[in-house]
Amino acid sequence: MLAFVIRRVFQSFVVLLVVGLVAFSMFRFVGDPIENMLGQERTGADIERLRGQLGLDQPFPVQYFKFLTGAAQGNFGVSYRQGRPVADIIAERLPATLELASVSAILAIVFGLGLGVFTAIRRDGWAANTIMTLSLVGVSLPTFLIGILLIYLFAVELNMLPSFGRGEVVDLGWWRTGFLTESGLKALILPSITLGLYQMTLIMRLVRSEMLEVLRQDYIRFARARGLREKSVLFRHALKNTLVPVITVTGLQLGSIIAFAIITETVFQWPGVGLLFINAIQFVDIPVMAAYLMLISVMFVGINLIVDLLYFVIDPRLRGDSSKATA
Amino acid sequence: MKIRTTMLTAVLLASTSTYATAETLNWARAGDALTLDPHAQNEGPTSALSHQIMEPLVIRDMTGKIVPALATEWAPSEEDPNVWAFKLREGVTFHDGAEFDSEDVVFSFNRAMSPDSDFKELLASVTEVRANGKYGFEIVTNGPNPIMPSNLSDIFVIDKDWAEANNATKVQDFEGGEDTYAARNANGTGPYKLVSREPDSKTVLTMNENYWGKDEFPMEVTEIVYTPIQNAATRVAALLSGEVDFIQDVPVQDLQRVGSTDGLQVITAPQNRVIFFGMNQGDADLKGDDVEGKNPLADKRVREAMNMAINREAIKQVVMRGQSIPAGVAMPPFVNGWTEDLDSLPANDVAKAKALMADAGYADGFSIQLDCPNDRYINDEAICQAAVGMLAQIGVNVRLDAKPKAQHFPLINNLETDFYMLGWGVPTYDSEYIFNFLAHTKGEKYGSWNGTRFSNPELDQQIQRLASETNLDERNLMIANIWSVVQDEVLYLPIHHQVLNWGMAAKVDTVVDPDDEPKIKYFKIK
Numbered sequence: 116m117l118a119f120v121i122r123r124v125f126q127s128f129v130v131l132l133v134v135g136l137v138a139f140s141m142f143r144f145v146g147d148p149i150e151n152m153l154g155q156e157r158t159g160a161d162i163e164r165l166r167g168q169l170g171l172d173q174p175f176p177v178q179y180f181k182f183l184t185g186a187a188q189g190n191f192g193v194s195y196r197q198g199r200p201v202a203d204i205i206a207e208r209l210p211a212t213l214e215l216a217s218v219s220a221i222l223a224i225v226f227g228l229g230l231g232v233f234t235a236i237r238r239d240g241w242a243a244n245t246i247m248t249l250s251l252v253g254v255s256l257p258t259f260l261i262g263i264l265l266i267y268l269f270a271v272e273l274n275m276l277p278s279f280g281r282g283e284v285v286d287l288g289w290w291r292t293g294f295l296t297e298s299g300l301k302a303l304i305l306p307s308i309t310l311g312l313y314q315m316t317l318i319m320r321l322v323r324s325e326m327l328e329v330l331r332q333d334y335i336r337f338a339r340a341r342g343l344r345e346k347s348v349l350f351r352h353a354l355k356n357t358l359v360p361v362i363t364v365t366g367l368q369l370g371s372i373i374a375f376a377i378i379t380e381t382v383f384q385w386p387g388v389g390l391l392f393i394n395a396i397q398f399v400d401i402p403v404m405a406a407y408l409m410l411i412s413v414m415f416v417g418i419n420l421i422v423d424l425l426y427f428v429i430d431p432r433l434r435g436d437s438s439k440a441t442a
Numbered sequence: 443m444k445i446r447t448t449m450l451t452a453v454l455l456a457s458t459s460t461y462a463t464a465e466t467l468n469w470a471r472a473g474d475a476l477t478l479d480p481h482a483q484n485e486g487p488t489s490a491l492s493h494q495i496m497e498p499l500v501i502r503d504m505t506g507k508i509v510p511a512l513a514t515e516w517a518p519s520e521e522d523p524n525v526w527a528f529k530l531r532e533g534v535t536f537h538d539g540a541e542f543d544s545e546d547v548v549f550s551f552n553r554a555m556s557p558d559s560d561f562k563e564l565l566a567s568v569t570e571v572r573a574n575g576k577y578g579f580e581i582v583t584n585g586p587n588p589i590m591p592s593n594l595s596d597i598f599v600i601d602k603d604w605a606e607a608n609n610a611t612k613v614q615d616f617e618g619g620e621d622t623y624a625a626r627n628a629n630g631t632g633p634y635k636l637v638s639r640e641p642d643s644k645t646v647l648t649m650n651e652n653y654w655g656k657d658e659f660p661m662e663v664t665e666i667v668y669t670p671i672q673n674a675a676t677r678v679a680a681l682l683s684g685e686v687d688f689i690q691d692v693p694v695q696d697l698q699r700v701g702s703t704d705g706l707q708v709i710t711a712p713q714n715r716v717i718f719f720g721m722n723q724g725d726a727d728l729k730g731d732d733v734e735g736k737n738p739l740a741d742k743r744v745r746e747a748m749n750m751a752i753n754r755e756a757i758k759q760v761v762m763r764g765q766s767i768p769a770g771v772a773m774p775p776f777v778n779g780w781t782e783d784l785d786s787l788p789a790n791d792v793a794k795a796k797a798l799m800a801d802a803g804y805a806d807g808f809s810i811q812l813d814c815p816n817d818r819y820i821n822d823e824a825i826c827q828a829a830v831g832m833l834a835q836i837g838v839n840v841r842l843d844a845k846p847k848a849q850h851f852p853l854i855n856n857l858e859t860d861f862y863m864l865g866w867g868v869p870t871y872d873s874e875y876i877f878n879f880l881a882h883t884k885g886e887k888y889g890s891w892n893g894t895r896f897s898n899p900e901l902d903q904q905i906q907r908l909a910s911e912t913n914l915d916e917r918n919l920m921i922a923n924i925w926s927v928v929q930d931e932v933l934y935l936p937i938h939h940q941v942l943n944w945g946m947a948a949k950v951d952t953v954v955d956p957d958d959e960p961k962i963k964y965f966k967i968k
Contacts, residue, residue, distance in 0.1 A: 145846075145848065145849075146846055146847070146848025146849040146852070147848055147849070147851075147852045148848070150847065150848050150851045150852055150855075151847075151848060153560060154483070154484030154485065154560045154561075154563070155484075155866075155867075155879070155891065156484065156563030156564060156879075157560075157563065157890070158563065158886065158887065158890055159886060159890065160886065162855075164557070196476055197476060197477060197625070197641060198476075198477055198479070198482060198614040198622060198625050199621050199622075199625060199626075200621060203621065204641075259673075263675050263676070263679075266675070266676060266679045267679060270679055270680075270683045270685070271679050271682045271683045274683055274684070277685060278676055278679045278680045278683055278685060279669070279671050279676050279677075279679075279680050279685070280643065280644065280669060281643065381672055381673055382673050382675075382676055383676065384643075384669070384670065384671045384672060384673065384676060386640060386642050386643035390642060390672070391642065393672070394642065394672075397817065397846070397848075398848075399848045
C-alpha cells in the first residue's frame with residue numbers, strides 16, 4: 116500500500132513537470148503579453164524595458180527553470196493583468212470554484228446514482244423512458260447553451276434566480292463562502308445545474324447499464340431465491356458490485372468538473388479560477404496561466420490517486436493482492 | 443413584545459425614509475478595471491472606474507468638453523511660454539479627510555511620469571512640475587505646448603501622505619512580487635468613495651458626502667455597484683431581468699431586443715475610435731504578395747483603386763447592422779482638424795478602380811495577405827471578410843489571416859505585415875496625436891504605430907512643429923495641410939467610426955460619453 120502510494124506520487128511529479136513544459140512552450144504562441152500591458156502611447160524603449168523586467172527576453176529553458184524554482188517555493192510570480200502575486204489571486208478565487216464544483220458533483224452523484232438505479236429497476240416504465248430520453252439532452256447539448264437557456268428561463272422570463280455572479284458572500288478570513296447567505300445559495304442553483312448536468316447524465320447511464328448487467332448475474336437470482344428482501348438485493352448486493360467502474364468514471368469526472376468550470380464560470384460571471392484563466396488567456400497573462408494549469412494537473416493527479424485508493428476500500432480482492440505484494 | 447414590535451416598525455420606517463432618495467446604479471460592462479492604481483494602466487475600463495473615485499486637474503464632461511475638476515483656472519504663464527500655470531481648487535478633501543493641496547499634485551504628477559507609469563507618454567514633453575504656493579501648480583515643458591490641458595484629463599491625483607504611509611509611492615513592480623497597496627485601495631477626491639472591491643466580480647462605491655461639486659452636478663446616484671459580465675448574452679439577460687440598470691456594451695444583434703423591451707432604452711453615439719486598413723507602401727518589394735520585384739501598394743493608383751473598391755455603406759448595413767458611421771478619413775469626428783469634407787466618402791466605383799489598376803499595370807490584379815484582429819474591435823473579423831470580397835472585384839486577391847489581438851498588434855509593431863487592420867482613439871481630441879503615431883516616419887519617439895513604412899521628411903518636420911506652435915489659427919492651418927498630404931497619398935483606407943450603444947433602464951437619464959468612460963456624477967435618475 117505504502118509503496119503503491121509512493122510510486123504514484125513519484126509518477127505525479129513527472130506528470131506535473133511535463134504539463135509545465137508543454138504549457139510553457141505553448142504560451143509562446145498565445146501572443147505577446149507586452150502588447151496588452153502598455154497603452155497605445157508606449158515607445159519601443161518601453162517595450163524593451165518591460166520585456167527585460169519580466170524576463171521575457173531570456174531563452175525558453177531559462178524561463179522554464181525560473182518558473183519551476185519559483186513554483187517549488189510556492190512563488191508563481193506576479194500576474195501581468197492585475198499586478199498582484201498569482202498565489203494570492205488564486206487563493207482568493209479558488210473557494211468560488213470549489214464551492215460550485217462540489218455542489219455540482221453532489222448533484223451529479225446523488226441524482227446520477229438515484230436515477231440510474233431507478234431506470235434500471237423500472238426499465239420499461241414510462242417514467243424511466245422519459246428520464247432516459249431527457250438524459251440525451253444533457254449529454255448532447257453544449258454547456259454554454261444549457262447555461263444561456265437556464266438564464267433566459269429562470270432569470271429573464273420567471274425572474275426567480277440571478278443570471279450572474281455569486282450573490283452576497285461571507286468572509287471567513289481565509290475562505291469566502293456563498294453558502295451562508297440566501298442570495299449566495301440562490302446564485303449557486305443555475306451554475307451548478309449547468310455544470311453538473313453532463314456528469315449527472317453520464318453517471319446515470321453508466322449506473323443503469325452496470326445495474327442491468329449485474330441484475331442478470333446468478334448470485335442475484337440466488338439471493339432472490341433465498342427470499343432476501345428486494346431492497347437488500349438491489350442495494351446491498353447489486354449496487355455495491357456496480358460501483359467500481361462507476362467510481363473510476365466519477366473520479367475522472369470530478370476533475371473535469373473543476374477543469375470545465377471555465378465555460379460555466381464565463382457564462383454566469385462566476386468569480387472563480389476558470390474565469391480567471393479565460394481572462395489570463397485573453398491578456399496573455401503567462402504567470403496565471405502557468406499556475407492554473409499546474410493547479411488543475413495537481414487536482415487531476417490527486418483525484419486519480421484517491422480513486423485508486425478507494426478501490427482498496429470497495430474491492431477486497433485488491434486488498435489481498437497488495438498485501439501479498441508488499442509482504 | 444408589543445414594545446419591541448413598535449420599535450422595529452419605527453426603525454423600519456426610519457430606514458425607508460432615508461432610502462427614499464437613495465438610488466443605486468447597477469452598472470455592468472464586459473471587462474473589469476485592471477487595477478485601482480490610477481497610473482498603472484492607461485486602459486478604458488480602468489480609467490472609467492478611476493474617474494468615479496479620483497479626479498484629474500481637468501476633466502472631459504460627457505460631451506467631451508474640457509471642464510475644471512481639481513484645477514479651477516489654467517493658462518500659459520505670461521513670463522515664460524514653456525510654463526502652464528494652474529490654480530487649484532481650495533477646500534477639497536480626500537476621502538479619508540486629508541486636505542488636498544499642491545503637494546499632492548506634484549507628487550501625483552511625478553508618480554505619473556515615473557518609468558513604470560502607463561501615462562508617462564502623455565507627459566513626455568514635461569521637464570518639471572512644481573508647486574507655486576499651497577494652491578498654485580506649474581508644469582514646465584521643453585517648449586511651448588499649446589494643448590497641454592487636453593493631455594491631463596486622465597492624470598489622476600492621489601494623496602501624498604496616504605501613498606507614503608501605505609508604501610505605494612511606486613506605480614507597480616512586477617519583479618518584487620509585492621502587492622501594491624494602491625492597486626487594491628483608493629483614496630481620491632472624487633464624487634464616489636470605494637466601499638469594497640472584488641476584482642472580476644463586484645465593486646461597490648458610495649456617494650462622497652463631502653464632494654466639492656455636490657451641488658454643482660446632479661449626483662443623483664447615491665450608490666454604484668459595478669459588475670463586469672463578460673459573456674454578452676448574460677450581460678443582456680441581466681439587463682432584461684432588471685438585475686443591472688446600465689450596460690455599456692450592447693452587442694449589435696441584441697439592440698432591437700433591448701430597445702423594444704418595456705422599461706429599457708438604448709442610446710447611441712459615435713465613439714472616439716476610427717477603424718481603418720494600413721498598407722505597406724514604403725518597401726521596394728513585398729514578401730507577402732505574388733508580384734516579383736515590385737510593391738503594388740507603393741503605387742498610389744493601386745491604393746486609390748482599393749479605396750474606391752471598399753463599399754463602406756455595405757459594411758455598415760450588412761456587417762454592422764447599421765451601427766457605424768462610414769469614414770473617409772482616419773480621424774474621429776470630434777477631433778480638432780476634422781472637417782465634413784475630409785470625412786466625405788470616396789466614390790464606390792468599381793469600373794474606375796479597375797481602370798486605375800490597369801493604369802498601374804495590375805490589370806490582372808495581385809494577391810496579398812490581410813492581417814486582422816478577431817477580438818479587438820466590433821465585428822473586426824467580419825469587416826475584413828467583407829473587404830476581401832470587395833477587393834476581389836478589382837482583382838486584388840486577399841488572403842485573410844485573423845487572430846487574437848495579442849498576436850495581431852506585434853505584427854504591426856515589428857513591421858511584419860503588409861496589409862492590416864487598426865483602430866485608433868484620440869484621447870487628446872487633437873490631430874497632432876494621430877500624426878505623431880500614425881503619419882510620422884516610424885522611429886524611437888514618433889510614428890510607433892505607423893506600419894505603412896511611409897516616410898516623408900518634410901511632413902515629419904511639419905508634424906514636429908505642431909507641438910510648439912502657440913498660434914492656434916496658424917496651427918490649425920498646419921493641421922489642415924498635413925491632412926491634405928495624408929489624404930492625397932491615401933496613407934490609410936478608412937472604414938468607419940465605431941458607434942457606442944449603451945443599454946439602460948428607462949429611469950436613467952444620461953448622454954453617451956464619446957470615450958466610453960461614463961462619469962456617474964452627471965447621471966440623472968427619472
